[in-house]
Amino acid sequence: MFNDNDIITKAAKLDIEKIRSDFPILQTLVYGQPLVYLDNAATTQKPKSVLKVMDEYYKEYNSNVHRGVHYLSQKATDAFEVARRNVQAYINAKHEHEVIFTKGTTESINLVASSFGKRFVKAGDSIIISAMEHHSNIVPWQLMCEERGATLKVIPINQKGELLMDEFEQLLDETVKLVAVTFVSNTLGTVNPVKEIIDKAHAQNIPVLVDAAQAIQHIGIDVQYLDVDFLAFSGHKMYGPTAVGVLYGKEKWLNEMPPYQGGGEMIKTVSFKKSTYNVLPFKFEAGTPNVTEVIGLSVAIDYINATGLDYIREREQQLIHYAIDGLKSIAELRLIGEAKERAASISFLVGNTHPFDVGEILDKQAIAVRTGHHCTEPLMDIFKIPGTVRASFAFYNTEEEVDKLVKGVKKAVTLLS
Amino acid sequence: MFNDNDIITKAAKLDIEKIRSDFPILQTLVYGQPLVYLDNAATTQKPKSVLKVMDEYYKEYNSNVHRGVHYLSQKATDAFEVARRNVQAYINAKHEHEVIFTKGTTESINLVASSFGKRFVKAGDSIIISAMEHHSNIVPWQLMCEERGATLKVIPINQKGELLMDEFEQLLDETVKLVAVTFVSNTLGTVNPVKEIIDKAHAQNIPVLVDAAQAIQHIGIDVQYLDVDFLAFSGHKMYGPTAVGVLYGKEKWLNEMPPYQGGGEMIKTVSFKKSTYNVLPFKFEAGTPNVTEVIGLSVAIDYINATGLDYIREREQQLIHYAIDGLKSIAELRLIGEAKERAASISFLVGNTHPFDVGEILDKQAIAVRTGHHCTEPLMDIFKIPGTVRASFAFYNTEEEVDKLVKGVKKAVTLLS
Amino acid sequence: MTINEKQDQIIEDFELFNDWMEKYEYIIQLGKDLPLINAQYKTDDNLIKGCQSRVWLHADYQDGKLFFTADSDALITKGLVSMVVQVLSGHTPKEIADADIYFVDAIGLRSHLSSTRSNGLLSMLKQMKIYAIAYLAKALQ
Amino acid sequence: MTINEKQDQIIEDFELFNDWMEKYEYIIQLGKDLPLINAQYKTDDNLIKGCQSRVWLHADYQDGKLFFTADSDALITKGLVSMVVQVLSGHTPKEIADADIYFVDAIGLRSHLSSTRSNGLLSMLKQMKIYAIAYLAKALQ
Numbered sequence A, B: 001m002f003n004d005n006d007i008i009t010k011a012a013k014l015d016i017e018k019i020r021s022d023f024p025i026l027q028t029l030v031y032g033q034p035l036v037y038l039d040n041a042a043t044t045q046k047p048k049s050v051l052k053v054m055d056e057y058y059k060e061y062n063s064n065v066h067r068g069v070h071y072l073s074q075k076a077t078d079a080f081e082v083a084r085r086n087v088q089a090y091i092n093a094k095h096e097h098e099v100i101f102t103k104g105t106t107e108s109i110n111l112v113a114s115s116f117g118k119r120f121v122k123a124g125d126s127i128i129i130s131a132m133e134h135h136s137n138i139v140p141w142q143l144m145c146e147e148r149g150a151t152l153k154v155i156p157i158n159q160k161g162e163l164l165m166d167e168f169e170q171l172l173d174e175t176v177k178l179v180a181v182t183f184v185s186n187t188l189g190t191v192n193p194v195k196e197i198i199d200k201a202h203a204q205n206i207p208v209l210v211d212a213a214q215a216i217q218h219i220g221i222d223v224q225y226l227d228v229d230f231l232a233f234s235g236h237k238m239y240g241p242t243a244v245g246v247l248y249g250k251e252k253w254l255n256e257m258p259p260y261q262g263g264g265e266m267i268k269t270v271s272f273k274k275s276t277y278n279v280l281p282f283k284f285e286a287g288t289p290n291v292t293e294v295i296g297l298s299v300a301i302d303y304i305n306a307t308g309l310d311y312i313r314e315r316e317q318q319l320i321h322y323a324i325d326g327l328k329s330i331a332e333l334r335l336i337g338e339a340k341e342r343a344a345s346i347s348f349l350v351g352n353t354h355p356f357d358v359g360e361i362l363d364k365q366a367i368a369v370r371t372g373h374h375c376t377e378p379l380m381d382i383f384k385i386p387g388t389v390r391a392s393f394a395f396y397n398t399e400e401e402v403d404k405l406v407k408g409v410k411k412a413v414t415l416l417s
Numbered sequence C, D: 001m002t003i004n005e006k007q008d009q010i011i012e013d014f015e016l017f018n019d020w021m022e023k024y025e026y027i028i029q030l031g032k033d034l035p036l037i038n039a040q041y042k043t044d045d046n047l048i049k050g051c052q053s054r055v056w057l058h059a060d061y062q063d064g065k066l067f068f069t070a071d072s073d074a075l076i077t078k079g080l081v082s083m084v085v086q087v088l089s090g091h092t093p094k095e096i097a098d099a100d101i102y103f104v105d106a107i108g109l110r111s112h113l114s115s116t117r118s119n120g121l122l123s124m125l126k127q128m129k130i131y132a133i134a135y136l137a138k139a140l141q
């Protein structure tokens, strides 16, 4: 078991205090006790700089973008497009117009399911997803497959919560039009071998969508290195604001796909007879964009870059391993998901206790965890459990907080048995 | 012509100063001069209270909603659902679950076009829109009609920019599945007789969608009185934040329509075989919602209510008439749109000057107007013009600002001819 | 006792507890007590699926009054369910239909009732009222 | 003069103006001068549709150099177009392809160039470079 004092030098401790002071909410008291926020996979907290830039935006240059000749509109447009290039750089996309702003991962995936589906999927075709997908990477494909007479195939997992890659290869036949998998499981914490999945799919000319909602804040992603065709993620899970997400798509696919929503921004010309569509990225950005949120997201990326993804990953790995060791000391505790490669979520159950009961008693100790199926019901069915307790970490969490979690779970078990 | 001193009492002037101090951006200098913001139809500015509540949200209780057992999540969920009831009350909807949060008017309309279309529109059917619609109330119907083999019919207008109601009645035949019209034209300022349109359509059992993007901030709307079937509007045009909008729909339609996007929140149960969908409103709210923005929108509604829609309407009518009178004093100025009933937008052209040139010279005088087709290209085609200069007002504008506009346009004309 | 008297009684009882731990211990104890429902009624028909826990509810009508039995898979929910059943059972459909259940909030367990999102307990309350209203409607015929 | 010398010259000229009015008067005057394009070239093929104004552009290749003529429906755009044409016309495809047009920003007319959203002038610059690159490619064959 890792020991607090062994692994964290004094300098590192100072770092953490500095980091925590960047996130105002971490100073909040809940029921009179300091908040222990371990629900980061649901949504992360926001640094001051993100809040500041959004406030400034509204106070200094709020305006509609792209269509305005006046000063505020120019300033807002510039900030908006600088943000796009910032996202482009963060994922190393080849072109800035391959970055489409959406309202979140869910919308990004729905966009692809709808537009890619209309263009490329016919009756008899199939789509591959995995057994550990979030509902947002299941239901859009179900809706699309149902509409187009296609079928959904599922990569199975082992008891540790790892994809069975051999079975995946078996599924890759000529009916498959797209593979959609998550990079990191929000429930199990499993990090999937997405590079390998992409290479294998590409060997058969099948494009791949990666759901990076739980990866983008933990792992450096280079879309050109991965050669991924579509990447989806949410701002609110990477220290950015709500109501913004990204769809990265390779230019060649995005150009071939029909538009998703119709409206302002996405058209070149409109007449009642015939409308023609705008170039990328605007073709997929109908309506007044989420300018404030996009600008906020850009500053969140700045914050991540300044902190360093390497540092973030290292800290989070320390926390996870420290937490796993701590939790394992609890009798009858069962980890759900024990993949070799893992990121910031840990799911567990204790004896016969119901996760909802454990979550509620943790809450009363100011420890925020999530309980339930975490929008991965099929995964719960596979493990034959009603749900789990999930603690999910960010680099601003501390070993002290992990200790509180372990103590809190012990108290819950005592009360409940 | 109205005279500043005649119509504004000293008390009213004080009111305006108080109101303007509520909007931080109105104190901004542009090129060293006080900003004159007359682009309110594109987006409105935000009162301090809206910015404050969003900042507080992020600093005190930011959390994912609905699925959490912990304190922050409860608090966020409560605020989110209180906001829904606030919107419900603002438009007097019968049920709170008839209020669906979207990212804006454009998405609200696309949702209906897609879901209503799938359920109710077949080849040979038709949809009616009007000649003055915004692209966001044209293109979604074009996309849907094309997909389903339906046709789009258009209510024509007269030279003043008013709907030809007789022609509308002619169009109402048994092929029509839905009428979609704007309440207020963003380009012409025309206020359409939506109650009459709804009554006429309902007489033939045809439902009506009203695009209220340019009405909700100016005119009190009671969806039960109007008996409207769908109402769409955007937060950012009603003093609220970007990235949030509303779709109101009658329960009976929303229940019959299939879901739009798939993902978290909108499901009841998911399995790889079959998923079932959640109840209203969640069925139509896939993915992590725009919680912050919804809470901001709610406070914007509080602000409107506290100011009073009657007061707002009266002030805006004063400003419009004052502005029209002032602009008419400019030789060769031509108003585009002279409807009897009008709200806060005024479009015009002067002699042979190009709107873009006029807009740019106004900008240099710190006057923000919009130029171009205002996302109503078909309307430009009808008037055979490339675009207009549009000044659009909010209750925080002043007669002094109108005077600056008139002077500014005169200077532009001098420079350009 | 009326429904409100019963609720006030529970609130009073809870004031005796010094901290949340004692409250929860009490509720959990209620939950651990014998199943509140006859096994034959623990059917899918009687199942109310909340967002986190499941609740089974059965209603009997006798001499103008409704009697409820129930169960849940989560202990705290079960404890609460047992209190709600105690509060509403043995009252007329009209009393139940009109009842305002405020004790859950008052004793500081709002996570079980807040938000419009139905969870087990909220759905159960709704279901109890639906039973009551159904009997009311029948009585009017 | 090189392309950059021409740009620097324009920037220097503009420094003489005391305020934005004088700048605009000058640009507008440039715009009012004779049409910059032969009427026969004002075709849809040569039309570049920006978001606010329209620009027509025609290119001639002579003795290893490109010569441009152009027009616009908006006066200020037309004035700017005339400056851009002056700056780039008479240079080799390579020089044009490599050129960095900074003077529009420098003289304070950024609304004509900012944002990735193509407007008339930006699209025109792009089109001029496309012509240049096409001739470069041809030369390589």
Ligand SMILES: Cc1ncc(COP(=O)(O)O)c(C=O)c1O
Pocket (backbone or CB within 6 Å): A264, A287, A288, A289, B041, B042, B103, B104, B105, B106, B107, B134, B136, B137, B182, B184, B185, B186, B211, B213, B214, B234, B375
């Ligand atoms: C009449 C009208 N409809 C629809 C829209 C689209 O609204 P949004 O861009 O917020 O989706 C607008 C605003 O541009 C509008 O004025």
Ligand SMILES: Cc1ncc(COP(=O)(O)O)c(C=O)c1O
Pocket (backbone or CB within 6 Å): A041, A042, A103, A104, A105, A106, A107, A134, A136, A137, A182, A184, A185, A186, A211, A213, A214, A234, A375, B264, B287, B288, B289
């Ligand atoms: C793996 C995964 N995919 C998709 C989503 C959906 O993201 P959002 O709700 O932000 O659209 C989530 C988050 O809940 C997730 O964890």
